[in-house]
Amino acid sequence: MNQSFQKYMTKIKEYWTSRTKKQKITILAVFLSIVIFSAAIVFFTTRTTMVPLYSNLSPAETGSIKKSLDEKGIKSEITDGGTTIKVPKEYVDQLKVELAAEGIPKTGNIDYSFFSQKAGLGMTENEFNVLKLDAMQTELANLIKGIDGIKDAKVMINLPEPGVFVSDKAEEASASIVLETEPGYQFRDDQIKALYHLVSKSVPNLPTDNIVIMNQNFEYFDLKNENSSPTATFASQQEIKKQIERDVQRQVQTMLGTLMGSDKVVVSVTADIDFTQEKREENIVEPVDKDNMEGIAISAQKIKETFTGNPDQAGGIVGTGKNDVTNYNEATKGSNGNYEKVEETVNNEVNRIRKKITESPYKIRDLGIQVMVEPPVPDDPSSLPQERVDDIKKILGTIVRTTIDKNEAGTKLTDQMIDDKVVVSVQPFNGKVKFSDQKSSVLPWWAYVIGGILLAIIGLLIFLFIREKKNQKLEEEFAKEEAVQPHVPDVNEEPDTESSMRRKQLEKLAKEKPEDFAKLLRTWIAED
Numbered sequence: 001m002n003q004s005f006q007k008y009m010t011k012i013k014e015y016w017t018s019r020t021k022k023q024k025i026t027i028l029a030v031f032l033s034i035v036i037f038s039a040a041i042v043f044f045t046t047r048t049t050m051v052p053l054y055s056n057l058s059p060a061e062t063g064s065i066k067k068s069l070d071e072k073g074i075k076s077e078i079t080d081g082g083t084t085i086k087v088p089k090e091y092v093d094q095l096k097v098e099l100a101a102e103g104i105p106k107t108g109n110i111d112y113s114f115f116s117q118k119a120g121l122g123m124t125e126n127e128f129n130v131l132k133l134d135a136m137q138t139e140l141a142n143l144i145k146g147i148d149g150i151k152d153a154k155v156m157i158n159l160p161e162p163g164v165f166v167s168d169k170a171e172e173a174s175a176s177i178v179l180e181t182e183p184g185y186q187f188r189d190d191q192i193k194a195l196y197h198l199v200s201k202s203v204p205n206l207p208t209d210n211i212v213i214m215n216q217n218f219e220y221f222d223l224k225n226e227n228s229s230p231t232a233t234f235a236s237q238q239e240i241k242k243q244i245e246r247d248v249q250r251q252v253q254t255m256l257g258t259l260m261g262s263d264k265v266v267v268s269v270t271a272d273i274d275f276t277q278e279k280r281e282e283n284i285v286e287p288v289d290k291d292n293m294e295g296i297a298i299s300a301q302k303i304k305e306t307f308t309g310n311p312d313q314a315g316g317i318v319g320t321g322k323n324d325v326t327n328y329n330e331a332t333k334g335s336n337g338n339y340e341k342v343e344e345t346v347n348n349e350v351n352r353i354r355k356k357i358t359e360s361p362y363k364i365r366d367l368g369i370q371v372m373v374e375p376p377v378p379d380d381p382s383s384l385p386q387e388r389v390d391d392i393k394k395i396l397g398t399i400v401r402t403t404i405d406k407n408e409a410g411t412k413l414t415d416q417m418i419d420d421k422v423v424v425s426v427q428p429f430n431g432k433v434k435f436s437d438q439k440s441s442v443l444p445w446w447a448y449v450i451g452g453i454l455l456a457i458i459g460l461l462i463f464l465f466i467r468e469k470k471n472q473k474l475e476e477e478f479a480k481e482e483a484v485q486p487h488v489p490d491v492n493e494e495p496d497t498e499s500s501m502r503r504k505q506l507e508k509l510a511k512e513k514p515e516d517f518a519k520l521l522r523t524w525i526a527e528d
Helices: 002-017 022-048 059-072 088-099 113-118 125-145 189-202 230-260 386-403 415-422 447-481 496-514 515-525
Strands: 050-055 077-079 085-087 148-156 175-179 209-215 263-272 280-284 296-309 337-349 351-358 363-373 422-426
Touching: 050 088, 059 085, 059 088, 077 148, 085 088, 088 125, 088 189, 125 148, 125 189, 189 209, 209 263, 230 263, 230 363, 230 386, 386 422, 415 422, 496 515
Parallel strands: 175 209, 363 422
Antiparallel strands: 050 085, 077 085, 148 175, 263 363, 280 351, 296 337
């Protein structure tokens, strides 16, 4: 291989050295052009175009979306100080639908800023708003058509006019959507919720209450509020009731189990819960000094008038007629006198209290505790003294007294009322499960048999595997020993003759038996 490579390299060098300078420059220019063109094709075909997915996001929302995209393995970029997130152009529509189904984002809007690039220099603001609205409707319709079960969609968006002043409250937008659904397709509640969320986040300041969605058959897709459904409310109330009963039961069971033994006590708790939630507003006016029913004097006025002279001038028409003055003194004729009038006005300030009260969502109206206790000697109920039973009733009565809502009771809870809510029964537990003292084998006998067979099979497989390895090794060694290199005769070797064979025998004799070879030489010399 090296000889072939060197051969080609030699030919290339000979070809290069035989070219002229102009030819060399042309070859290099063509080579560089091919490399640059190939690199450009690779760059433009593999380049990822990043476009905005959402803008005007909060930092926390940006981080949540970034984490979701990383989990999906999609490349993303964060720009505009962490308020805008960009993704590859080919994933935009798919991600908007998938993230909307997950309830993302909770803030921000879908970015339509790239439509401004299509606006010409002579385009007015109204023309641009029309273009933007049409782009929003078209883009939203394309997003909706990507959802399963929807063949086509038509979207109509109504955007409010911006206020003239900064203090003007921003009005809400509205949207009407008509869907062409596939025949017989049934949308789930989570799909409808995702559709409403997608539309709400696609248009600025568009709450879900202002969205109307229907199909070609005039069937409306209403967004169900899970918190307000009767089934969810009933399930939630029952769960609260069970939780209260469970907590009281565990408390009593733990306490009495420590006193009597965990297998000596059985507790049952029933509760009556009032789930009525009241919201009211109270405007209360009360005096500052409640003992004297007086307020604080903030202003006072006292007028005193005196008169001296003829009483005719100070008199009036006595009576209760139309033109009479009630309770006015009748004029006294024939004498002078002194008259005095005192008028005092005091303005008092009172306490004005305004309360907005929201009552608790649930109250415990009634509570019953039933306890069964097994005496120390099951067959002898008298083995549990009555004092112990009375102590248990007092403990349970305290729990009932502190748990029931005081306002719901109406009147003060008496000892007799509490005793009626507590029941303690002392009797043996005949239904108690008894366990045998003999310890049975954890595994049956057939499990050990199957285990032994499996171990035997595993041992046999290991033995066969080892023997196979040994056989393979012996065969490889035997093959190496039998491998004989073919003898290739030397072309320069002369054929054996009688003289050459004698010479070889003499050389062999000289090497193996030099003494005999020396005697043979001496004999030949003596004969000569």
